[in-house]
Amino acid sequence: MDFSAIQESINKIEGVILSKVVHEKGEISEIHVLANNNKSPKQIVRDIESALYVIHNYKIDKNKISIASIQGEELLNKEKRVKFSSVELRNKQNKVECTVTLSYDDKEYTVEEMDINTTLNRKKIVLKTTLKAVEEILGLDNIFDGQEVIINTSIGVSVVTVIVITLITGKEEVLVGSALVKNDEYEAIARAALDAVNRTILMTTK
Incomplete structure (x- = not known):
C-alpha cells in the first residue's frame, strides 16, 4: 500500500x-x-x-x-461563492438533457448538456453540467472533470459525494465535495459539485 x-x-x-x-x-x-x-x-x-x-x-x-x-487563512468569502439556482432534466427519446443555472456576483449562468439516458448518466450529467457552468463563470475551458457520483444512505439520511479532477494549477488535483439529499437527488449532486470547487473558485477570482 x-x-x-x-x-x-x-x-x-x-x-x-x-x-x-x-x-x-x-x-x-x-x-x-x-x-x-x-x-x-x-x-x-x-x-x-x-x-x-x-x-x-x-x-x-x-x-x-x-x-x-484552526482558523484558516483562506476562509471562504461567502460573497465569492458560486450559488446553486436550479437543475432540470428532460427526457428526449434515448437522451437526457440537463440544464443547470448558477448565480455568481449577482449574475445567472445557465448551461445545457446532453447524454445517453441511462441511470448512471442521469447522475453524472448533473455533475458535468454544473462543472461546465462553473467553467463559464471563470471564463476557462476544460479545467474540471467529474469522475464519480457516490450516494450513501445511513439511518435514513442520504449523502452525495462527488470526485472532481481539476487542472486549474497546471497539474492534476483531486477535489471532493458532499451534500445532503434534502428534497431532490439531482440538486444535491449539483450542490456537492459546488462544494468541491468553490475554494478553487475563490483562489481563481481573488
Whole structure:
C-alpha cells in the first residue's frame, strides 16, 4: 500500500491544510489532519472516507481519523461563492438533457448538456453540467472533470459525494465535495459539485 499517495490524496481535499498517515504492519492505524474552518470536522472525515475508497479502494475506519481545526487563512468569502439556482432534466427519446443555472456576483449562468439516458448518466450529467457552468463563470475551458457520483444512505439520511479532477494549477488535483439529499437527488449532486470547487473558485477570482 502506498501510504505517501494516500497522504497526498488527503492533503488535496478541500479544508485540509496538512495530514499525517500513521501505519503499522501494512495497515493504517491513525490519520491526523490539520484543517481550516471551511468545512466541519465531520464533513472532512466523510470526504477522507470517500476519497480513500474511490481513489485507493481502501475502506478506512472513521474512528482512526482525528481532525484538528484552526482558523484558516483562506476562509471562504461567502460573497465569492458560486450559488446553486436550479437543475432540470428532460427526457428526449434515448437522451437526457440537463440544464443547470448558477448565480455568481449577482449574475445567472445557465448551461445545457446532453447524454445517453441511462441511470448512471442521469447522475453524472448533473455533475458535468454544473462543472461546465462553473467553467463559464471563470471564463476557462476544460479545467474540471467529474469522475464519480457516490450516494450513501445511513439511518435514513442520504449523502452525495462527488470526485472532481481539476487542472486549474497546471497539474492534476483531486477535489471532493458532499451534500445532503434534502428534497431532490439531482440538486444535491449539483450542490456537492459546488462544494468541491468553490475554494478553487475563490483562489481563481481573488
